[in-house]
Amino acid sequence: MENVFDVLVERGYLKQFTHEEEMREILGKEKVTFYIGFDPTADSLHVGHFIAMMFMAHMQKHGHRPIALVGGGTAMIGDPSGRTDMRKMMTKETIAHNVACIKKQMEKFIDFSEGKAILENNADWLLGLNYIDFIRDIGAHFSVNRMLAAECFKTRMESGLSFLEFNYMLMQGYDFLVLNKKYGCTMELGGDDQWSNMIAGVELIRKKEQKQAYAMTCTLLTNSEGKKMGKTAKGALWLDPEKTTPHEFYQYWRNVDDADVEKCLALLTFLPMDEVRRLGALEGAEINEAKKVLAYEITKMIHGEEEAMKAKSAAEALFGAGQDMSNVPAIEIEEGYLGTGIVDLLVEKGVMKTKSEGRRLVQQNGLSVNDEKVKDFAMPITRELFKDNEFLVKMGKKKFYKVVLK
Structure with a gap:
């Protein structure tokens, strides 16, 4: 079987690594247990999370074992990464509801049967921590000087960084340590905005366990101008059909810029790369055929084949030769x-x-x-x-x- 590292590079996923050559070699010859974290800040995942799940799915297809970590504990604090203000505080009840909703969505993409993947909630170990013990045992291994130099904190220093949020990096590092001890998890994967937090976990395992751990980040879903994709007039492009209808979801991908089609096909579908490159190379009016393929494939994965066909039919009725209008919103x-x-x-x-x-x-x-x-x-x-x-x-x-x- 081909090395998943090469697959991820070819499809444009990988951005940063702690040990590039070593990780490529390990992924080619060993079955690795890795994790990706998802904080339940809403009762649905959005398309920004979808690229992380595709990242996870490719790893699983090549024989590696994913841990999908839902941050029921870290969501009590809020991740300052990529933000200019403090996140809204959520109640335990809201977080528990969001966790339950997100678990259902994950099961569409990741096979959790027969130990092929693990679903964990960091509330199980974070909420019962004794703070004094935690600071003595974990906090002692973190340098404040290095933390303040991290990008996720630097961008917040002018507007104000709360001590509450300052703890987030310690907790994410601790998550990696717990999963390393419990499941032999040796790799953390995540979005590129998580790089500082991921390095913290790698360093913590090295200091506490004298073991080598690894991290690699995935490129964020941005357009050809470097702006984040997945925003609509109504807000985020949600995976929940009650928040973003399958028709709206389909139309978003049907209308992406020509320059973004190949990238989206590579990152958000399982189409072979030869086909991705063929579709991405189409020009003029023909690029619309590639956009139809992109919209259909992504909608099918998120909402199922029946809803994807309905959305496709509605789009063709509106933009084509006046077919059945029953699926128009x-x-x-x-x-x-x-x-x-x-x-x-x-x-x-x-x-x-x-x-x-x-x-x-x-x-x-x-x-x-x-x-x-x-x-x-x-x-x-x-x-x-x-x-x-x-x-x-x-x-x-x-x-x-x-x-x-x-």
Whole structure:
């Protein structure tokens, strides 16, 4: 079997390593137990987490054993990495609910059967710690000078770093130590913004156990301009269909920039790299075929084949030759909405954020009803707009909704 290290390099995952050549050799000849941590800051994972799960899935497919660590304990503090402000404090009840939701999502991508993967929650060992014992046993091995030089802390020094958050690195390092003792876990994988925290764990194991441990980071999901991908007008691109519908999810990938198609195919699908390169090399109008493949493959993995087919069918109905419109996202209204302004309705239903956004869209000729440009910001919804109890709203070039009269 080919070395997973080479696969990850070819597909563009790997960013930083503690011991590059040594890790490549180990991954080629041994079955390694590794872990990736996920803090349950919401009741759903988003597409930024998805790249980490793909990272994990590739490792598992090549015979290595993943530990998916849900941070029920570290979420009580909050990771300062990549943030300019302090995270909102969550209750134990909220965290427990989020952990349960995230576990269900992980099981779609990682095979936890027959010991092939392990699911752990660091609340099991962090919440019962005696602080004095912890600081004596673990804190003694951390240099404050080195911690303050870490990127995750440097970016917070001007705006203010709480002592609460300063503990986060110790706790993440301790997680690695616990998993090393409990399961023989020798590698930590994670996003590149976790580099400082990961090195802390490697160093802690070396000092406490006199053992070699390793860490490597995955590139963050960014576009060709270096900006994070996965943000929509409504916020994050969630994996939960209640937060981001399969149609919205599909459309996001269908509309990515041409320059990002090959990278997304390599990182977020299991398509062979020869096919990824072929699709990525398409130009002009043909690149749209690659985007359709990308959108379908990712939606199928997250939401299943049936939902992916529905989203594909809806997109083809809107942009193609007018096929079945039943899968286009619907806004259902009652008779009492007749006379309401179209912009008011779209804001109330959460399709637009504000009336100001609607005003700008009308001024820019970007809002249409039944393929007619809306000229009047206050245009009311009338019965004449409906055909078979529905009419079509188009926002910009690529967002469509059908308004259905119940």
